[in-house]
Amino acid sequence: MTVLGFIGFGLIGASVAKSVKSKTPGKYEIIAYDYHTGENPALAKALSEKVVDAVTKKLEDLSRCDVVILCAPTLRNIAYLEKIKDAFSHACEGGDADSFPLITDVGSVKGNIVSAAERLGLGGCFIGGHPMAGSEKTGYDNAAANLLENSYYILTPAEGTDDSQLQLLKELVRDTGAISIVLDSKEHDRITAAISHVPHIIAVELVNLVQDSGEDSEKMKMLAAGGFKDITRIASSSPEMWRSILLSNKDAILDAMAKYQDALIKAEAAVFAEDGDYIYKTFERAGDFRNSIPNARGMLEESWFFYADIEDKAGAIAAVAGLLCDKGVSIKNIGIVNNRSFDKGVLRVELYDKDSKETAIECLKQNGYRVYI
Numbered sequence: 604m605t606v607l608g609f610i611g612f613g614l615i616g617a618s619v620a621k622s623v624k625s626k627t628p629g630k631y632e633i634i635a636y637d638y639h640t641g642e643n644p645a646l647a648k649a650l651s652e653k654v655v656d657a658v659t660k661k662l663e664d665l666s667r668c669d670v671v672i673l674c675a676p677t678l679r680n681i682a683y684l685e686k687i688k689d690a691f692s693h694a695c696e697g698g699d700a701d702s703f704p705l706i707t708d709v710g711s712v713k714g715n716i717v718s719a720a721e722r723l724g725l726g727g728c729f730i731g732g733h734p735m736a737g738s739e740k741t742g743y744d745n746a747a748a749n750l751l752e753n754s755y756y757i758l759t760p761a762e763g764t765d766d767s768q769l770q771l772l773k774e775l776v777r778d779t780g781a782i783s784i785v786l787d788s789k790e791h792d793r794i795t796a797a798i799s800h801v802p803h804i805i806a807v808e809l810v811n812l813v814q815d816s817g818e819d820s821e822k823m824k825m826l827a828a829g830g831f832k833d834i835t836r837i838a839s840s841s842p843e844m845w846r847s848i849l850l851s852n853k854d855a856i857l858d859a860m861a862k863y864q865d866a867l868i869k870a871e872a873a874v875f876a877e878d879g880d881y882i883y884k885t886f887e888r889a890g891d892f893r894n895s896i897p898n899a900r901g902m903l904e905e906s907w908f909f910y911a912d913i914e915d916k917a918g919a920i921a922a923v924a925g926l927l928c929d930k931g932v933s934i935k936n937i938g939i940v941n942n943r944s945f946d947k948g949v950l951r952v953e954l955y956d957k958d959s960k961e962t963a964i965e966c967l968k969q970n971g972y973r974v975y976i
Contacts, residue, residue, distance in 0.1 A: 607775075608665035608704070609635045609672050610683055612646055612655070615709045615734060616674030617746030620654050622779040625748040630778070632656050636665055645743035662690040666704065670775060672732075673708035676847035680708045681719045688723050705768045707732040711795055712851040713759040713788035720761045730772050731759035731788055733795070734781055741841045752780035759788040796855035801863060803845060804856075806838040907960040908936075908953040910975040911967050923950060923967065930966045932959050949975075 607623070609616050612635050623631045634657045637643045649655040665671050671687065673680040684706070691703050706729045708716055713731040720729035736754035756776045760769055769785070776783040786794075813823045813831075849856060873881040913919040920937065927934060936953040954960045964974050 604632050605630060605670070605775075606632045606634065606668040607670050607672060608668035609633065609655075609674055610638075610662075610665070611674030611679075612649060612743060613674060614737060614741050614743075614746050614750075616672065617645075617649065617654065617743045618736075618748070618750035619672065619674075619709070619734070619779055620649070621746055621748040622751055623775070624654055626780060627778045634659060634665060634668060636660070636662060649743060662686060666691045668704045670705045670707060670771065673706070673710070676844050677710040677712050677716070677851040678847045680710055681716050684716070684719055684723055684725060684729075688725060701727065703728045705730065705771055707758075707772055709734055710851070711799060711848055713757075713786075713791045714855075715851050717759055717761045717788040721763075726761035726763040727765060728768065729761045730764055730769060731757075731761070731791075732772065732776075733757040733759075733791065734779075736781070741844070749780065754781050756781035756783050757791055758783055758785050759791050760785065792852050792855045793858075796852055796859040800848060800852055800856050801859045803837050803840065804849070804860070805863070806835045807845075810835050810838045907955065907957055908951060909960060909964055911950045911952065912973040912975075913950045920950065923952070923972070926966055926970055927952075927963050930962055932963050932966070 607620070609620065612620070620633050624633070633655050635646050635649065635655045637646050637658050637660050643658075646655060646658050650658060659665070665687075673683055675683060687703075687706065703725070706720070706725060709732055710716060711733050713733060717729070717731050720726055734751050734754060734756045736751045756779070758769065758772060758776070773783045809831075813827070814820055816823055870882075870885065872878075873885070911923065913923065920939070924934060924937065933955055934952065935955050936951075938951055939949065952963060954963055964976070967974055
């Protein structure tokens with residue numbers, strides 16, 4: 604049995620644990636380190652639900668693990684590396700890093716923690732990890748066994764990491780349902796600055812722009828619809844986590860922000876000059892690239908879904924389901940989209956394959972429904 608040790612057991616850590624427990628029962632024993640002086644309700648619940656097999660308040664107890672996973676905020680994970688080195692040096696046979704378990708983390712910044720591991724002499728037993736999955740919600744109660752399913756899980760080995768250790772971590776990633784991809788830590792940080800870190804800053808500042816709009820603020824808040832909510836959803840993320848991330852990836856973030864500011868200045872100049880051609884081409888180019896991004900996470904097959912207008916009355920969803928049932932169409936998922944981006948109440952219908960989608964669309968159109976693809 605492979606023994607996993609967790610330091611931190613929030614959304615990501617608990618989702619990793621839940622996924623391997625449900626997908627590969629009996630393969631993993633899970634120990635969680637509890638740094639709290641009193642009781643930790645989340646770990647108590649994880650124990651009762653058998654997501655965790657044991658909880659310890661002694662860091663050295665994790666030295667018997669095969670893999671130790673750091674799941675605290677980014678800067679705290681780095682601090683834990685030094686504590687782990689001291690604790691494991693006394694607990695492990697030989698007292699040096701060659702006898703340590705594999706150590707990894709789940710933070711979204713990799714350069715600084717990989718460098719710290721190498722500086723501490725832990726390069727041979729450390730591999731950075733970043734599951735590209737998550738939510739604006741946090742904590743054990745929001746963790747899910749399928750959170751990582753078919754998402755990319757980036758691995759960034761340190762200098763001197765043994766290939767057998769990398770294979771061990773790839774196997775663990777596969778058991779979560781995720782897809783591993785190996786990158787250099789600095790390359791990882793450049794990429795995530797552009798596609799994750801700076802977008803979070805933009806979302807937060809856009810929300811604050813509206814909030815600080817004086818007497819118009821409440822009206823803006825009342826009228827904020829689908830577009831605003833969609834692009835600012837991530838502004839609800841954990842402040843503690845994002846403080847740690849932004850301070851950890853300073854150089855890559857500043858570089859990406861400078862480029863974004865240059866783009867905003869050009870857009871501002873185009874609006875001021877009423878340069879319609881520039882505005883049109885900018886939107887067109889962005890739209891083409893945005894539409895080329897796969898709808899699915901990781902390497903999932905395309906999702907077969909569409910939207911349809913329905914009347915806001917009892918039985919409206921049942922009527923649609925009945926029509927599709929009569930056509931022999933099996934529905935994968937169906938539900939109301941809460942932000943009213945379209946004309947009326949909008950129903951999102953997801954099917955299992957392309958043929959079902961086409962049949963469903965034609966059926967609803969023939970019955971007078973307005974369909975959006």
